Amino acid sequence: MNGVHISGFVSIDFERSIHPKSLVPQLKKLDYRLDVDAQKAHKDLNLFLEDLNETLTARIKAIEYLWNYTDWQVFMPTFTGTDRLMHFLWSAYDDKDHKYHNDFLDHFRQIDQVVGDIYSKLAENDALIMLSDHGFERLExxxxxxxxxxxxxxxxxxxxxxxxxxxxxxxxxxxxxxxxxxxxxxxxxxxxxxxxxxxxxxxxxxxxxxxxxxxxxxxxxxxxxxxxxxxxxxxxxxxxxxxxxxxxxxxxxxxxxxxxxxxxKGPFTGKHTYQDAFLLLNSKDIPPSFSDHPSVIDAGKLIKSLVTNS
Ligand SMILES: [Zn+2]
The missing domain is CATH 3.30.1360 (Gyrase A; domain 2)
Structure with a gap:
């Protein structure tokens, strides 16, 4: 494989999820984690929020490290912590008086900050694409x-x-x-x-x-x-x-x-939705054939066409 790949939360082994292998010590040094330890949420939501923030901090450091690691054409960071947070604490988002309401919003503020930092690093003709694979709503x-x-x-x-x-x-x-x-x-x-x-x-x-x-x-x-x-x-x-x-x-x-x-009713207070997923892009180079109502599959085609044309 020509490039870097770090698998996501379905990986069962940290080292085997990283290519090339030479990146393993650096990612360990950054305290990189494949996912938030959601088990903690079942024990104590404070521990879960701590883990969520540590996981995000390490991921941001890894993004900064990898940004200049190689001469890439596509750079794709993925944030799964927002999903974990919304499953367990949609109730905190919904209720301004909830103990964790601000913790919930703070996590999204940090994500906004990362997106802003990435945006500020783009060259003039770079395309920024943001997408989610699903939306969220309250679980009844x-x-x-x-x-x-x-x-x-x-x-x-x-x-x-x-x-x-x-x-x-x-x-x-x-x-x-x-x-x-x-x-x-x-x-x-x-x-x-x-x-x-x-x-x-x-x-x-x-x-x-x-x-x-x-x-x-x-x-x-x-x-x-x-x-x-x-x-x-x-x-x-x-x-x-x-x-x-x-x-x-x-x-x-x-x-x-x-x-x-x-x-x-289990421990989750939020659930996935199909219709609220989003796709945002800043590129002027959207192919004319691109759908007005794109599916998640169209995102792959879009990235391919933008890379081919650059
Ligand atoms: Zn989920």
């Missing part, structure tokens, strides 16, 4: 889709086995993966697959009816139900969920299999 209720599938007879686990997806019984017609991707338990595709190809469409219709009528506390839960071919394309289409559910405001759909109830 978590809704456990696999719990629904179990109670409606679409999902069963082997007798005396733990309720995990590896223990699915062949009576299963469908199961969900986080956050709300529904897979038909197709014969030949999964170890306990049982739904014949010819029965798949009827099964999808039954599921669509189930999700359309789903209510919690008398409120409709599901806003949109997509079939995979409506929203995905490409060589891995067959591996996508057969249905993708988008929730109504406030509902957070989850794929956990251990929930004891259909709906509940």
């Amino acid at each position: 209720k978590d809704v456990y889709i696999n719990h629904l599938l179990v109670s409606e007879g679409f999902l069963t686990f082997k007798p005396n086995a733990e309720p995990k997806l590896v223990n699915i019984d062949s009576a299963t017609k469908a199961f969900a993966l986080d956050p709300a991707r529904i897979y038909i338990n197709q014969k030949g595709k999964y170890p306990a697959g049982s739904v014949e190809a010819g029965d798949k469409d009827a099964c999808l219709k039954d599921l669509e009816n189930l999700f359309q009528s789903l209510q919690v506390d008398g409120i409709k839960v599901i806003k949109h139900i997509y079939r995979k071919q409506d929203i995905y394309a490409g060589p891995y289409l067959q591996d996508a969920g057969d249905l993708v559910l988008i929730a109504e405001k406030g509902f957070n759909l989850k794929g956990a299999t251990t929930a004891r109830e259909l709906a509940g």
Whole structure:
């Protein structure tokens, strides 16, 4: 690979997430972290906020260090702390009297500061692109889709086995993966697959009816139900969920299999939204073909075209 790459929060090993390896000691010296330790939020929100700030401080130092490290064409810092903060403390944003209201705003002020610092370093013809992969809103209720599938007879686990997806019984017609991707338990595709190809469409219709009528506390839960071919394309289409559910405001759909109830409230107070993601750019060189309503996929095409033209 021609360049530097530091993987994000799904990496399981710090050193293996960094390329080239020669950068490892420097990043360790800067106290660089792949992610905030969200476990701390479950114990003590003060510890979590401390960790959040330390992670951001180290990331800013790494950005400053790497800025002059090599002669790059694309430099892409990612901030995941805002996501962690909004999951745990959307309640603090919402309420001016909340103990952590100012801590919440301070984190975003620091992000603003970094963006400003980066902007001030740009050369005249450099393009600055800012984007988020989703927005946020207040979380009212978590809704456990696999719990629904179990109670409606679409999902069963082997007798005396733990309720995990590896223990699915062949009576299963469908199961969900986080956050709300529904897979038909197709014969030949999964170890306990049982739904014949010819029965798949009827099964999808039954599921669509189930999700359309789903209510919690008398409120409709599901806003949109997509079939995979409506929203995905490409060589891995067959591996996508057969249905993708988008929730109504406030509902957070989850794929956990251990929930004891259909709906509940965990430690999170904020949840992702689909429609509030943003894309900002300062470039004059937007290709004429660029969409008025770009998707996150368009951002990649945009970056490629800007680099090619520079
Ligand atoms: Zn998140």
